[in-house]
Structure formats: C-alpha cells, structure tokens
Amino acid sequence: MTHLDSLLEGVSGRRLRLARGQIIYDEGEPSGLMYRLESGCVRLQVNGENGDRQIIAFLFPGELFGFCLDQRNTSAEAVSDVEVTRFMTRMVLERSVARPDVVIELINRSSALYGVLAHHVEKITHLPSHERLIWFFNWLLRHAGGDGDASGVIELPMNYRDIADFLSLKPETLSRALKQLEDTGYLARRGQRTVVLRQPSVTLPLRPGDQLVAQADSPPG
Amino acid sequence: MTHLDSLLEGVSGRRLRLARGQIIYDEGEPSGLMYRLESGCVRLQVNGENGDRQIIAFLFPGELFGFCLDQRNTSAEAVSDVEVTRFMTRMVLERSVARPDVVIELINRSSALYGVLAHHVEKITHLPSHERLIWFFNWLLRHAGGDGDASGVIELPMNYRDIADFLSLKPETLSRALKQLEDTGYLARRGQRTVVLRQPSVTLPLRPGDQLVAQADSPPG
DNA sequence: CGATCAATTGAAATCGTTCAACTGACGTGG
DNA sequence: CCACGTCAGTTGAACGATTTCAATTGATCG
Numbered sequence: 001m002t003h004l005d006s007l008l009e010g011v012s013g014r015r016l017r018l019a020r021g022q023i024i025y026d027e028g029e030p031s032g033l034m035y036r037l038e039s040g041c042v043r044l045q046v047n048g049e050n051g052d053r054q055i056i057a058f059l060f061p062g063e064l065f066g067f068c069l070d071q072r073n074t075s076a077e078a079v080s081d082v083e084v085t086r087f088m089t090r091m092v093l094e095r096s097v098a099r100p101d102v103v104i105e106l107i108n109r110s111s112a113l114y115g116v117l118a119h120h121v122e123k124i125t126h127l128p129s130h131e132r133l134i135w136f137f138n139w140l141l142r143h144a145g146g147d148g149d150a151s152g153v154i155e156l157p158m159n160y161r162d163i164a165d166f167l168s169l170k171p172e173t174l175s176r177a178l179k180q181l182e183d184t185g186y187l188a189r190r191g192q193r194t195v196v197l198r199q200p201s202v203t204l205p206l207r208p209g210d211q212l213v214a215q216a217d218s219p220p221g
Numbered sequence: 222m223t224h225l226d227s228l229l230e231g232v233s234g235r236r237l238r239l240a241r242g243q244i245i246y247d248e249g250e251p252s253g254l255m256y257r258l259e260s261g262c263v264r265l266q267v268n269g270e271n272g273d274r275q276i277i278a279f280l281f282p283g284e285l286f287g288f289c290l291d292q293r294n295t296s297a298e299a300v301s302d303v304e305v306t307r308f309m310t311r312m313v314l315e316r317s318v319a320r321p322d323v324v325i326e327l328i329n330r331s332s333a334l335y336g337v338l339a340h341h342v343e344k345i346t347h348l349p350s351h352e353r354l355i356w357f358f359n360w361l362l363r364h365a366g367g368d369g370d371a372s373g374v375i376e377l378p379m380n381y382r383d384i385a386d387f388l389s390l391k392p393e394t395l396s397r398a399l400k401q402l403e404d405t406g407y408l409a410r411r412g413q414r415t416v417v418l419r420q421p422s423v424t425l426p427l428r429p430g431d432q433l434v435a436q437a438d439s440p441p442g
Numbered sequence: 443c444g445a446t447c448a449a450t451t452g453a454a455a456t457c458g459t460t461c462a463a464c465t466g467a468c469g470t471g472g
Numbered sequence: 473c474c475a476c477g478t479c480a481g482t483t484g485a486a487c488g489a490t491t492t493c494a495a496t497t498g499a500t501c502g
Contacts, residue, residue, distance in 0.1 A: 044339070046339050046340055046342070046343040048343050048347050050347070052343070054339075054342055054343040054346055054347065056342065067328070067332070068328070068329075069325060069328055069329055069332070070329060070332075073332060073333070073335065073336025073337075073339060073340075074335075074339050093321065093324065093325065096324065097318070097321055100314065100318055103314065103324055104290060104314065106328070107288070107289070107327070107331075108289075108290055108291060110328075110331045110332070110335070111288070111289040111291075111331070112294070113335065114295075114331070114334065114338070115295065117335065117338055117339070117342070118265070118275075118294060118295050118338070119267055119294075120342075121267070121275055121277065121338070121341075121345075122267040122269050122273070122275040124342075124346065125275055125345065125346070126269050126271070126273040126275065126389075128489075128490095129489080129490075159449090160448075160449065161448075161449090168346040168347075169490080169491095170490075170491060170492080171450090172449090172450080172451085172490090172491075173489090173491070174449095175449060175450055175451080176450085176451085179450080179451090191499095192448085192449075192498095192499080349457075349458090350458070380480070380481090381480075381481065382481090390459095391458075391459060391460080392480080392481070392482090393459075393460080393481090393482080393483085394457090394458055394459070395481095396481060396482055396483080397458095397482085397483085400482085400483090412467095413466095413467085413480085413481075
C-alpha cells in the first residue's frame with residue numbers, strides 16, 4: 001500500500017475536492033486520468049439499462065482507481081465529500097519505465113481489485129441477505145476501519161441504498177435484514193450511520209429461531 | 222489482442238496440454254506463473270465454503286490469465302482439454318522494461334477483464350433467469366465465436382453445470398429456462414452441446430405468454 | 443418549520459430453489 | 473456389439489426468500 005504512495009509523489013498530480021454524489025468519470029468515457037483517493041469514499045458501479053445499479057466496489061483512502069487506458073468500463077462516483085489526487089495515466093506509465101517496482105505495485109493492486117470483486121460476486125450470489133450484511137460489515141471493519149477492529153464500531157460513509165446496491169438487495173430487504181440482526185443481537189445501531197458489531201468476523205450460523213444474545217437471559221423451554 | 226502475442230514470443234514459454242477438469246492453479250497458492258490459452262476453454266472461479274462455486278470468467282484462445290504476483294485470488298481449471306503456454310511472470314515483467322507496450326497491453330487486458338466481470342455481476346444480479354441465458358449466449362457468440370456471428374450457432378465447450386455456476390442459477394432452473402427459450406423460439410438445441418440462437422443480440426422483452434416465432438404462422442385471434 | 447428524501451413496516455405475489463424421481467447420454471467392460 | 477453403471481440433465485410439486493406495492497415514519501436541510 002505505502003510503496004506506491006511515495007512513488008507517485010514524483011508524478012505531478014492535481015489535488016481536487018469533490019462533493020458527495022459527484023460523478024468522477026462515467027462508463028464509456030475515454031480514459032487518460034487516474035486517481036488516488038485521499039479522503040472520503042468512492043464507489044465504482046455499473047448502471048444497468050433499467051435504472052438498476054450494481055456497485056462493484058467501495059474505495060477508501062490510499063486506494064488507486066481509474067487506472068485504465070481505453071474506455072471507462074465502470075463509473076466512479078463520490079459516496080461522500082472526497083479529496084483525490086488526479087494523475088495523467090500516461091505520466092505514471094512513463095515514470096514506471098524507470099521504476100519497475102511501480103509496475104509491480106500497479107499489477108498487484110489490479111489483481112487485488114479483481115480478487116476482491118470475484119469474492120464479492122461469490123458472496124452476493126450465494127449468501128442469504130443477513131449473511132451478506134454480516135460479511136459486508138466485517139469487510140468494512142477491515143478496510144475502512146480507522147478505529148481498530150476490536151471495538152466493532154463502524155462509521156458508514158454510505159447510505160442504505162448504496163449498501164443495498166452493493167449487496168444486490170432491495171432497500172426494503174436490507175432494512176428487514178438489519179432489523180433481524182439487531183433483534184438477534186449481532187449488531188447495534190447508533191443513528192443510521194453507525195453500526196456496532198457484537199462479534200466481529202463471526203461466520204454466523206444464523207437460522208430462523210436462533211438467538212445470539214438470548215443465551216444468557218432467556219429461560220429454557 | 223494480437224499485440225501481445227508477438228511480444229510474448231520473445232519470452233521463453235513452455236507449451237502444456239491439460240486434460241478437462243484439471244486444476245491449473247488454486248486459490249491461495251503462491252503465484253509466479255502466467256498463461257496464454259492456446260486452445261480449449263478455461264474457467265476462473267471462486268469456491269465457496271459450502272461447496273458452492275461461482276465461475277467468474279470463461280477464457281478462450283488468445284487470452285492471458287494468471288497474471289498476478291502474490292497469492293492466487295481465484296482458481297483456474299480446464300473446462301475442456303486445453304493447450305496453454307506457461308510463462309514465468311517475472312520474465313514477462315523483465316521483458317516489459319525494454320518494451321513499454323507490453324505493460325500497456327497487460328494493463329489493457331487487466332482492466333478489460335475487470336470490466337467484463339463488473340458487467341457480469343450486473344447481469345446476474347439484475348436479470349431473470351432466461352434473460353441471463355440470452356445474454357450469456359450472445360456473449361459467447363461474440364467471444365468464442367469462431368464460426369462468425371451471423372449464423373447464431375454456438376458450440377458449447379462447457380456443460381450445463383458450468384453455465385449454471387457462471388450465471389448463478391441452479392441446474393434445474395437453467396434447464397427450465399432453456400426449455401422455455403426453446404419453446405418460445407429464441408433458440409434451438411442440437412444435442413446438448415450446440416445451441417442455435419434465432420435472433421442473436423436481441424434484447425428480449427420476454428414475458429409469460431409471449432411467443433417469438435408465432436408472429437409469422439399463428440393465426441390471429 | 444415545512445419540504446423532501448431516506449428508511450421502515452406490512453401484506454401479497456413471484457421467481458428461483460429444493461427435494462425427489464425419472465430419463466437420457468456416455469463410456470467401460472464383458 | 474450390447475449391457476450395464478454412472479453421471480448429467482430433465483421434470484414435477486411444494487416451499488421459501490426476496491421482491492413488489494403501498495403506506496408510514498423518520499431524518500435532514502433549507
């Protein structure tokens with residue numbers, strides 16, 4: 001992660017502020033510019049024909065995106081107010097001739113992104129709604145977790161609709177799944193932008209009727 | 222596509238034959254080798270915890286895969302008997318220092334793969350079963366289409382289970398969807414490894430009761 | 443403080459899944 | 473060359489998770 005950050009320092013980049021909701025680039029546009037996210041959260045997405053939207057990835061500070069030489073194959077939008085540094089892809093490549101490690105780092109990041117997406121697909125196609133959520137929150141905890149994993153406190157930079165479109169659920173389903181997880185004690189909500197995981201990184205064996213917190217205080221029978 | 226093929230000629234590669242079903246590499250393994258597919262069909266996949274499997278991509282002759290420097294983030298398996306040329310990733314990279322266009326081509330291919338997967342996700346999460354199939358067949362026609370698109374004839378290198386796992390359907394659902402498409406006249410089957418699309422690249426507005434072939438020969442009313 | 447958009451809740455409908463049984467294709471060995 | 477076993481694909485019926493539609497509550501920002 002830190003490798004490339006220093007390397008790109010040698011490439012002239014322009015620092016930009018973008019407001020929440022702003023489109024950074026749109027699918028089909030010619031490429032040429034790439035970005036490093038400095039603060040905030042960005043989403044990559046595919047906009048379907050019927051107004052459907054699939055969010056492919058949430059990006060967090062330190063991550064690079066838009067590294068591509070022909071047409072944009074996804075759209076990028078600001079989830080929150082963000083700061084990015086914008087580079088000309090051409091210049092990054094020129095620099096990489098002198099510094100092979102830049103190429104290596106770019107490749108590593110590309111294949112990492114691919115792997116994340118691959119697993120994302122596997123999860124959203126094979127897990128029921130509430131397990132998708134648990135998986136998502138644990139993933140957030142590991143990635144966006146500035147606070148440290150142990151506490152289980154997650155500040156959500158995105159709204160529920162974004163989460164729904166990331167997990168391929170309807171907002172109503174997300175809402176119900178959240179409630180169920182809250183009721184069963186897997187998580188607690190503080191406002192609707194903060195979630196507290198009770199058991200971070202648990203692979204939950206949740207079946208209808210199971211109760212997590214109940215163990216202590218619900219009388220048997 | 223042809224760009225890189227000539228470039229890799231300069232890198233020593235070993236030609237291999239692999240039998241159908243053989244694992245080329247497995248998720249979690251250290252990387253170091255990359256491949257060009259010469260003949261046959263390869264699948265990239267993620268194997269879920271419950272024995273579930275999500276096929277991420279089908280690859281066809283000319284395509285590169287396994288371009289990655291740390292751990293494998295997906296598995297690769299031979300869908301049919303295949304021939305591949307195996308390269309040491311390190312040597313490809315060394316070559317790329319002298320030839321910047323190699324880097325560019327590798328980047329293009331990586332981002333193309335990412336885009337394909339992104340759209341794949343969008344489709345399998347937003348389309349009903351029979352439209353996924355139509356989309357898949359049209360996609361096959363464009364990619365594996367050695368015959369030329371116009372005829373609509375598709376030789377399937379993979380079995381129905383592979384297709385089901387690619388489209389995130391159960392075999393039963395796939396079977397039923399296929400039958401429905403056959404009945405409504407969108408496609409015909411010759412054996413179970415050949416499919417003929419009646420209207421290649423149609424965005425079908427199929428609703429229960431609609432008939433495609435009926436227009437010409439079914440009397441009104 | 444009101445307007446607007448996001449999130450919640452309920453009830454009904456739908457599509458895909460599940461389970462189970464059956465059919466068909468294919469390859470092996472007699 | 474045929475019989476058999478095995479595995480892939482098919483079909484039916486019941487089930488269930490998610491979606492849909494509709495109405496309500498709740499947040500957020502001028």
